[in-house]
Amino acid sequence: MTTPPNPPPSAFDAHHPPATAILDKCVHCGFCLPVCPTYVLWGQEMDSPRGRIYLVKLAAEGSAQMTPKWVSHFDTCLGCMACMTACPSGVDYGKLIEATRAQIERNFPRTASEKRHRHFLFETFTRPDRLHRLRAPLLAYQKSGLQAFARSLGLLKLLPKEWQTMEALLPRLAPQQVVPEVTPAVGTKRRRVGLLLGCVQREFFSQVNAATARVLAAEGCEVVAPQAQTCCGALLVHAGEEASAIDLARKTIDVFEQTNVETIVTNAAGCGSNVKEYAHLLRDDPEYSERARNFSAKCKDISEILAELEPRSPRHPLRVRVAFHDSCHLQHAQGVRSQPRALLASIPGLELAEIPEAAICCGSAGIYNLVQPDAAKSLGDRKANLIAQLKADVVATGNPGCVLQLQSSLAHQHHKTPVVHTIQILDASLHGRPPDTLRG
Ligand code: SF4
Numbered sequence: 001m002t003t004p005p006n007p008p009p010s011a012f013d014a015h016h017p018p019a020t021a022i023l024d025k026c027v028h029c030g031f032c033l034p035v036c037p038t039y040v041l042w043g044q045e046m047d048s049p050r051g052r053i054y055l056v057k058l059a060a061e062g063s064a065q066m067t068p069k070w071v072s073h074f075d076t077c078l079g080c081m082a083c084m085t086a087c088p089s090g091v092d093y094g095k096l097i098e099a100t101r102a103q104i105e106r107n108f109p110r111t112a113s114e115k116r117h118r119h120f121l122f123e124t125f126t127r128p129d130r131l132h133r134l135r136a137p138l139l140a141y142q143k144s145g146l147q148a149f150a151r152s153l154g155l156l157k158l159l160p161k162e163w164q165t166m167e168a169l170l171p172r173l174a175p176q177q178v179v180p181e182v183t184p185a186v187g188t189k190r191r192r193v194g195l196l197l198g199c200v201q202r203e204f205f206s207q208v209n210a211a212t213a214r215v216l217a218a219e220g221c222e223v224v225a226p227q228a229q230t231c232c233g234a235l236l237v238h239a240g241e242e243a244s245a246i247d248l249a250r251k252t253i254d255v256f257e258q259t260n261v262e263t264i265v266t267n268a269a270g271c272g273s274n275v276k277e278y279a280h281l282l283r284d285d286p287e288y289s290e291r292a293r294n295f296s297a298k299c300k301d302i303s304e305i306l307a308e309l310e311p312r313s314p315r316h317p318l319r320v321r322v323a324f325h326d327s328c329h330l331q332h333a334q335g336v337r338s339q340p341r342a343l344l345a346s347i348p349g350l351e352l353a354e355i356p357e358a359a360i361c362c363g364s365a366g367i368y369n370l371v372q373p374d375a376a377k378s379l380g381d382r383k384a385n386l387i388a389q390l391k392a393d394v395v396a397t398g399n400p401g402c403v404l405q406l407q408s409s410l411a412h413q414h415h416k417t418p419v420v421h422t423i424q425i426l427d428a429s430l431h432g433r434p435p436d437t438l439r440g
């Protein structure tokens with residue numbers, strides 16, 4: 001009797017390969033296809049969730065290898081999690097793509113230029129100190145008129161494509177507003193909360209953190225914003241850089257454990273979805289696994305905590321038409337949809353407009369618009385077209401990456417509609433500021 005040949009070895013290493021239990025849950029129904037941005041763009045099965053799950057299964061069984069073509073289907077995935085919301089079988093695609101990307105970064109040789117570009121992005125966008133040092137030259141570039149001059153003459157086309165993409169996404173920088181270590185509650189204290197400051201949020205959208213602290217204080221929260229906090233690791237974990245992400249998760253837990261807060265508030269959806277998943281990221285760590293569970297249980301998006309608190313501070317009327325954009329990491333990854341809408345609806349005079357195709361990503365997705373600029377641009381243009389039809393006075397969303405992407409996409413189509421964080425609109429209402437003060 002002949003023995004059957006050994007099955008071919010898996011393309012994955014033994015460290016947390018994509019889970020067979022998740023792969024086996026997919027019944028290939030295809031309900032996820034219409035909401036997948038890359039399937040919507042290209043109509044290719046292998047750039048759909050179902051196709052990607054099949055590719056992972058083939059690699060796990062040793063029937064496919066990590067070739068450049070195979071990897072390209074995972075590089076083009078936005079990690080937007082729209083497929084998870086649509087899936088009736090409960091396939092946890094988020095865990096699958098996270099494990100697959102970590103395998104790719106450990107086992108697939110990226111080209112030298114890819115390595116350089118990714119290294120630059122991770123070493124810059126996860127380091128608030130480095131982003132801070134960039135502020136002065138970037139402000140000078142904008143205020144001196146050099147940016148407008150270079151753009152009008154098309155000089156930026158002389159730059160490498162990566163630099164052109166970053167320049168196009170640069171927000172209009174405003175003077176930095178620093179949130180103090182402790183902001184006292186206005187009136188009787190109802191809660192003591194921590195504030196995760198973020199990296200891009202802290203340096204490029206400091207007005208959002210300042211508005212968040214003001215609103216929380218006005219609603220009776222003492223706000224603790226530890227100045228020693230580092231990046232939470234969101235960009236890294238979403239890009240498969242597991243070891244560095246774990247290091248930053250431990251540091252974030254260490255810092256917030258010192259603060260004795262009941263809730264940790266996030267106002268950047270990508271960071272929020274990451275810190276809520278620390279228990280999974282640190283599951284192998286005997287020193288941190290329990291602490292990570294406790295930490296994640298305290299994390300809430302700003303719209304979630306405000307939905308829990310009975311409004312105390314009066315809302316002043318704001319006669320403005322607001323198009324609300326659901327950030328993927330808020331709506332799909334955190335399941336937060338009704339709370340930001342309720343928060344806006346609580347403002348007298350405000351008219352809420354829904355953007356069609358709300359489930360589909362705007363193309364931001366962490367570093368996606370920097371590493372996949374063509375797909376991101378197509379998605380950004382599609383979203384900007386849909387927004388423009390609404391004739392809104394302002395666009396509101398809950399993630400700095402979406403603000404950057406929507407500002408850039410609207411400007412590209414010559415629309416001047418400002419894009420702001422949802423909390424800035426509530427802050428303007430609480431403090432009786434007119435709509436024309438709303439700036440991204
Ligand atoms: S995460 Fe988004 S882009 Fe990736 S497969 Fe799911 S729906 Fe498509």
Ligand code: SF4
Pocket residue numbers: 025026027028029030031032033049050053083086087088089090091
């Ligand atoms: S909806 Fe769920 S079960 Fe159906 S193909 Fe997509 S991932 Fe698989």
